[in-house]
Amino acid sequence: MMNIVLMGCPGAGKGTQSAKMQEKFHLYHISTGDVLRAEISKGTELGKEIAGIINKGNLVPDSLMISMLENIVKGTDKGIIFDGFPRTVAQAQALDDMMKRLNRKITQVIMITLPEEEIISRITSRRQCKKCGEIYHVDPSAPMQTCKACGGELYTRADDTAERVKHRIEVYHQETLPVKDYYQNSGVYKEVDGHQTPDQVFAEISKVLEEGAK
Numbered sequence: 001m002m003n004i005v006l007m008g009c010p011g012a013g014k015g016t017q018s019a020k021m022q023e024k025f026h027l028y029h030i031s032t033g034d035v036l037r038a039e040i041s042k043g044t045e046l047g048k049e050i051a052g053i054i055n056k057g058n059l060v061p062d063s064l065m066i067s068m069l070e071n072i073v074k075g076t077d078k079g080i081i082f083d084g085f086p087r088t089v090a091q092a093q094a095l096d097d098m099m100k101r102l103n104r105k106i107t108q109v110i111m112i113t114l115p116e117e118e119i120i121s122r123i124t125s126r127r128q129c130k131k132c133g134e135i136y137h138v139d140p141s142a143p144m145q146t147c148k149a150c151g152g153e154l155y156t157r158a159d160d161t162a163e164r165v166k167h168r169i170e171v172y173h174q175e176t177l178p179v180k181d182y183y184q185n186s187g188v189y190k191e192v193d194g195h196q197t198p199d200q201v202f203a204e205i206s207k208v209l210e211e212g213a214k
């Protein structure tokens, strides 16, 4: 059974690739960003606290993230794509412990790479559908459009402004890049060039997963 960690800087294409992987390989997709945004939209006290953290571009505390995640992992028998988790070395260690407890293991770690100068333009042009979650890249000066797939309203994430993105990139360098070192010698770490069309990136990811499954 495949259990995949999908890594990459903000805007690398983790969400887009996860959707494709989920469909082709029949996996269960866990995006910790989506889990947190769902909690925010419930309007709970916890949600308000989380919004304060995310909207500044900071990471939510490890302990909270890990306990939220464990409940979700326990709820599925399918192979899993971990999208946006782990984002710290402490989370990577906690994930290993949790997987052992649940008799599972991480079978592939895929890092989608992207040149630094691409990140800001990708993120500031990003729009997401409120209804179905589809991601688009639009001309930032153009008026809001509607989703081609379902007609839903497109919105810009509160943490997708140029200023927030700069901070998120710093956080990524400080907190998340060490996770790459954590996995690099594990024998399951692979890099894929994210500076290509989504279909080209997906072709590379599929190759990695199909080879890993042999």
Ligand code: AMP
Pocket (backbone or CB within 6 Å): 010, 032, 033, 034, 036, 053, 054, 055, 057, 058, 059, 060, 061, 065, 083, 084, 085, 086, 087, 091, 159, 168
């Ligand atoms: P994403 O949708 O993956 O870009 O995540 C959006 C935001 O959610 C991040 O900038 C963090 O504030 C928060 N977040 C998502 N995943 C994690 C995680 N594993 N640990 C801590 N914070 C997270």
